[in-house]
Amino acid sequence: MASKSETFRKHKSVSYAKWGYIFITPFFLTYCIFSLIPLVSTFYNSFFENYRVGLEQIGPKFIGFENYLEVFRQGDIIKYFYNTVFIWLVGFIPQIIISLLLAVLFTDLSLKLRTSVFKSIIYMPNLIMASAFSMLFFALFSDNGPVNNMLVSMGMKEGYRFFANVGSTRGLIALMNFLMWFGNTTILLMAGIMGIDTSIIESAQMDGASSPRIFRKITLPLIRPILVYVLITSMIGGIQMFDVPQILTNGKGNPDRTSMTLIMYLNKHLYSKNFGMAGAVSVLLFIITAILSGCVFLMVYRGKIGTGGLKK
């Protein structure tokens, strides 16, 4: 009798656990099909000479690390990496500062702001497709565009050729990225700040701590996980920057390829269906992203994993 009920119980627990696995299988299946397999095949493809000249297919022929060597022989990838990081930083630094500021303001109970309206307004730019957004900027800042017309009517002699100058082209790309993403970041940070127990802040106020001090000593340490998340996702997004500069410079990365990002460079190889070189560039990108994410993670979490800032 006893053994029978034992086996019964066993069976019951098995059938429950089964559901757990069934429910998570779709994720693993889609992950494998759409992420893991492409990832592996990218590594695989990067070892082949495989491209098209017109309608003529060359390869695929196994050539080992030749594609990687070729990427470094051309040497320009470092320049494109610099472009990408530079443009990302120019957009990201003001973005994180303003987002933090807005998040703190919006969550400050004493201000009694009705934040839902602001939240939707600052999120709006992100709803526009990036390509449409950069077409808009292209039209606005073109040589005969409204911005230049305004500059001329304000007394400038010739107008400013935004897309013929390095700083203005990069600046415009950074500005667009800033406008598109600061709302998103603000909302994430707000969520983080609202997760903080208000009694902690209140007791700090009771002890006579000033607002900047509360921000530095309570808010910042407690939203650290969210900050790390924002930093890493934004960095990965930044490294993958493509649509905005691609449309704005018509795929050329003008002027002098100074606004050519890594992914635009990758895209260049698709003209000749050069899967080998494109694969090599992708793998390098993968490595760079992994290293950078690791660095950020370690930097922010150094010695703090599992403890949380306040416990000390």
Place this chain on the structure above:
Amino acid sequence: MRRSKKILAIAIMMAIALTAAVGCTKAPQVSDQTDKPSVTDNGTSDVTTPGEAEEGKVLRIYCWNEEFKSRFTDYYEKAGKLPADIEVQWVITPNENNAYQNKLDEDLLKQDTASEKIDMFLIEADYALKYVDSDYTLDVINDIGLTEEDLSQQYEYTKEIATDSKGRLKGVTWQATPGLFAYRRSIAREVLGTDDPVEVQKHLSDWDKFDSVAEKMHSKGYKMLSGYDDAYRVFSNNVSAPWVDENGKIVIDPNLMRWVDQTKTYTDKGYNNRTSLWSAEWAADQGPGGKVFGFFYSTWGINFTLLDNSLAVPVAEGGKKEVGNGIFGDWAVCEGPQSYYWGGTWICAAKGTDNITLVRDIMKTLTCDAETMKQITIDTEDYTNNMKAMNELANSDYQSAFLGGQNHIALFAAAAPKIDMSNISRYDQGMNEEFQAAFKDYFDGTVTKEQALDNFYNAVLEKYPNLSR
């Protein structure tokens, strides 16, 4: 519990391994297909004896804009030549960012197995050889069945472009595209004292004279040219060697560097408006508010682009193509400093088409029939590829209202036979695009000439990994 966990894990692992293996073996398979030798290698193909096989009911045409479609509709379909039971499918992919060729290439490579086969497709001169020199196009004479007699009135250069390395003609065109210099009559009268094309031509007959007119224009507040690329074709068509030599090495012709130097001078001295080809500013320079003396344009550019750009009220908004609307009628054309061509569209028959008879009839009507072609020129002011019809018009009292009553056909008819296409290569499109793009930075003053050249090499080597510096 543990066992079913194991089974699940194994199942997932196997799924990964299987799909990964499938993914890995895929790449070589694709290339096998494309490496397959083609049926037409022995010169003539046996599949295509004219009129013998059962013909398809669907005619599938690949092109990049509405131009051929309107020719086809107006002069073939409306002429009652299209059999009633044929359905014409237009697959129109815009040229932007190479999209048309990408689409065409993918579908041509799948042509053997596709259920909806391409019957006809259009190509441009800059990349004609890419398709002409492949097995995906049919021989117009031996496969399609047009005769030498049919083709005798076509301009020689239009046939040179579409002839492959084995001497087979693979495409035909209804237009010839000699280029001229289109200028504003009012500005010519003000600066040069005359708007007569013969007199104006004397001022522009070589590049030195052209430069001195540019200076005069500048001193009167006008620009000689609109942008950087305007004169490019005139230089690039008069090169002494193709872009790529037989060893796959890229050759930069001295004439192209002359274009670079001239354009730099024009830019620095303010003789041009620093626009780029096809940009909104460039188009505006051709309109009523433009201060630019002239544009290098070939046949289609005058009756399509320039005419549309010159109107104050566009046709789409109810404007009429008549004197009084914008600067319609203020234009004239002359030969300019050097003869050149620009553009043109060739019709190719795709390997595997099941409409040989129909394709032959379309090609014959639109590219060989003198009456139809003459009518096209009269209706649209386009210049058609038929020497007999064009010489007739050249010697008639034909007048173009848009060009202030000038008979520009006579100038085209004189220029067309001079066109030399011997230095064309299959890389022309990519080379020309990247050369202009790279030197734009030099004209803008952001890079030195050497850096611009480096950027050019980088860009074309990305496009054509088989070439070398």
